[in-house]
Amino acid sequence: MTTQVAQNAQNAADAARKDRGDVERTEVVIVGSGFGALAAAKKLAKAKVPFVLISETTEHLFQPLLYQVATGVLSPGEIAPPIRAVLAKYPTADVRLGRVVDVDPDRREVVYEAGGERLRLGYTTLIAATGARQAYFGNDHFADVTFALKTIDDAERLRHQILRCFEEAHTTTDPQRRRDLLTFVVIGAGATGVELGGQIKELAQRYFATSLHDLKPEDVTVKIIEGADKALPPFGGKLSEYVADSLEKDGVDVVLGTFVTDIDAHGATLKDAKTGEERRVTAETIIWSAGVQANDFARVLAERTGCEADRAGRLLVNDDLTVGGRADIFAVGDMMSLHSLPGQSPVAMQGGRHAAAIASGKRDAGTPFQYRDKGSMAIINRFRAITRIGKIELTGFVAWVLWLAVHLMYMVGFRNRYVAVMSWVGSFLGRHRPHFHYAQQRMPATTADGGADAAAESVADGAETAQSPAPVAAPATITAGHAEESETWRREQAERRIPVHSSS
Numbered sequence: 001m002t003t004q005v006a007q008n009a010q011n012a013a014d015a016a017r018k019d020r021g022d023v024e025r026t027e028v029v030i031v032g033s034g035f036g037a038l039a040a041a042k043k044l045a046k047a048k049v050p051f052v053l054i055s056e057t058t059e060h061l062f063q064p065l066l067y068q069v070a071t072g073v074l075s076p077g078e079i080a081p082p083i084r085a086v087l088a089k090y091p092t093a094d095v096r097l098g099r100v101v102d103v104d105p106d107r108r109e110v111v112y113e114a115g116g117e118r119l120r121l122g123y124t125t126l127i128a129a130t131g132a133r134q135a136y137f138g139n140d141h142f143a144d145v146t147f148a149l150k151t152i153d154d155a156e157r158l159r160h161q162i163l164r165c166f167e168e169a170h171t172t173t174d175p176q177r178r179r180d181l182l183t184f185v186v187i188g189a190g191a192t193g194v195e196l197g198g199q200i201k202e203l204a205q206r207y208f209a210t211s212l213h214d215l216k217p218e219d220v221t222v223k224i225i226e227g228a229d230k231a232l233p234p235f236g237g238k239l240s241e242y243v244a245d246s247l248e249k250d251g252v253d254v255v256l257g258t259f260v261t262d263i264d265a266h267g268a269t270l271k272d273a274k275t276g277e278e279r280r281v282t283a284e285t286i287i288w289s290a291g292v293q294a295n296d297f298a299r300v301l302a303e304r305t306g307c308e309a310d311r312a313g314r315l316l317v318n319d320d321l322t323v324g325g326r327a328d329i330f331a332v333g334d335m336m337s338l339h340s341l342p343g344q345s346p347v348a349m350q351g352g353r354h355a356a357a358i359a360s361g362k363r364d365a366g367t368p369f370q371y372r373d374k375g376s377m378a379i380i381n382r383f384r385a386i387t388r389i390g391k392i393e394l395t396g397f398v399a400w401v402l403w404l405a406v407h408l409m410y411m412v413g414f415r416n417r418y419v420a421v422m423s424w425v426g427s428f429l430g431r432h433r434p435h436f437h438y439a440q441q442r443m444p445a446t447t448a449d450g451g452a453d454a455a456a457e458s459v460a461d462g463a464e465t466a467q468s469p470a471p472v473a474a475p476a477t478i479t480a481g482h483a484e485e486s487e488t489w490r491r492e493q494a495e496r497r498i499p500v501h502s503s504s
């Protein structure tokens, strides 16, 4: 009852404000819906601080399990619950789907685009957690010919590609094409590269091998290309050696000390770091997981606050995670750089909580952020992972169980955890991939006059039209400096399907 009275009063105040043309204000604005943003939101919600969370995606994405969506173990819904639903039980939380494009630190206002409108929202504290995206080190055209693994759309696209390659390899009469269809090149032996490399090989050995009777595991080539001289370089030592050995034992080709100098639709050119010798690998699937750079909002914050950024665009924040000379703006997670902390979810979560604690008055302003390292882990394949907790290093089955347990614990929602356990049992103990069938699409008919491409195009167009909602109207450009960004947003919105996440 009290809540309803308060809500009515708030609605009346909002209406009066709109009549006067005043900018709407809230206590805290959080930008993003990833690990940093969610951790900040929960902390503020528990302290009953009013806040508005603005994110350009509807979901809270659990990125560490994206590779399992790409390889059919989990469905998108299990790792990407709607952020609105996650925060629904907190009365002081307001979630908005929109893209924050600008900030006016003196007026304490953010500018965001939502539903074709450009809106302003005032804050007392701003917490930015806009994360990072793939970096191509000046070769942005690589994005057109490679697969990535950063979003749900990326994972679904890759899953569809993997399925298509195995299906077409089964029917093609051209031996070279079959080899290329069954060759998967992963660029980068970081966590994503290692997980994907291990899983694709496992798919061949355990899932497709049971139903494609002409497929031998050795027909499938998986190459992981890494510029450094070790796999999973941040671990180093025996753990990196264990990763490379485990993958090699499973038939994955781990190519260390090698750079990629060019990529096209049919393969990649590799260069040996020591000898400079170049060679070409042909493949239908090249996956890029070689680096990240901060998302665009980091650049906007840098420009508006005078905060410096590193080469990857990450903000060089102050010790308390504030940005530039502003005590009221925080940047947390993958978009910032501080004391060489890794770009990992615990850093984002702890950073989000730290900023929220200061914003809610539970911690003194200016308190330095102290990261508590609870250990690092990475999964290689079924039954094998590595873990480092302080000086303790674990490998193999024990580390693998620990990896599953920790990731299960951090998944959002009891139902998602339950379904994930069922899927893991089916995939890791059995040979199932419960979510591969979502990738299937009807194959286009080939016309007698060789019009397969035209037919394929028209089928694809039809499918897209049937599934796509009307694109969000193009927003007005904010400032000349951000015209390019608005254009990117316009293009992304036109291409984007609002993700419908099945959790079945």
Ligand SMILES: Cc1cc2nc3c(=O)[nH]c(=O)nc-3n(C[C@H](O)[C@H](O)[C@H](O)COP(=O)(O)OP(=O)(O)OC[C@H]3O[C@@H](n4cnc5c(N)ncnc54)[C@H](O)[C@@H]3O)c2cc1C
Residues within 6 Å of the ligand: 031, 032, 033, 034, 035, 036, 037, 054, 055, 056, 057, 059, 062, 063, 064, 065, 066, 067, 098, 099, 100, 101, 129, 130, 131, 132, 149, 150, 191, 192, 295, 296, 297, 332, 333, 334, 335, 343, 344, 345, 346, 348, 377, 378
């Ligand atoms: C494939 C993969 C595997 C990984 N594996 C691990 C692992 O095993 N262990 C680990 O610890 N870490 C892992 N990570 C890293 C971890 O996921 C990140 O460190 C973590 O997600 C960072 O959290 P964040 O809140 O900074 O950003 P994110 O989680 O990336 O969230 C950014 C959010 O900001 C939103 N956003 C961006 N720009 C705007 C804007 N202008 N306006 C509004 N919203 C915006 C996005 O929609 C998104 O919701 C992995 C990452 C990937 C991609």
